[in-house]
Amino acid sequence: CAKMPKPSQDNDRDLTFCRILLAELEDHHDAWPFLNPVNIKTVPGYRKVIKKPMDFSTIREKLCSCQYQNLEMFIIDVNLVFDNCEKFNEDNSEIGRAGHNMRKFFERRWTELLKSN
Numbered sequence: 001c002a003k004m005p006k007p008s009q010d011n012d013r014d015l016t017f018c019r020i021l022l023a024e025l026e027d028h029h030d031a032w033p034f035l036n037p038v039n040i041k042t043v044p045g046y047r048k049v050i051k052k053p054m055d056f057s058t059i060r061e062k063l064c065s066c067q068y069q070n071l072e073m074f075i076i077d078v079n080l081v082f083d084n085c086e087k088f089n090e091d092n093s094e095i096g097r098a099g100h101n102m103r104k105f106f107e108r109r110w111t112e113l114l115k116s117n
């Protein structure tokens, strides 16, 4: 059928979830490697290896400028942060472990939030 616009209350719910989830990610103890874009001038190899850099401040900027149509698009960008981290860092490294911890936290929190609805 014709693509019907999503009822606004679903959009509002999705936007609220994105704001809650992003605030919790930014406040997490292990967030420090992901708060700002990786500095491709000071981190050798990063520019070549990671095709689509992503970080929490960029996600914050996209959220505040209505660049996420829905919760799914937001989750894709958050997972990109953690997938980039796994690709570039050893599992047994400080940043590698932070990435695994943050991904586990995020998975648990968004499933909890969606179950609450």
Ligand SMILES: Cn1cc(C(=O)NCCCNC(=O)c2ccc(F)cc2)ccc1=O
Pocket (backbone or CB within 6 Å): 032, 033, 034, 035, 038, 039, 043, 084, 085, 088, 089, 095
């Ligand atoms: C995700 N990723 C990050 C880095 C990286 O070196 N990132 C900068 C760490 C230095 N940043 C801090 O220490 C900091 C930042 C904010 C803050 F509030 C407190 C501390 C390298 C490879 C990689 O894959």
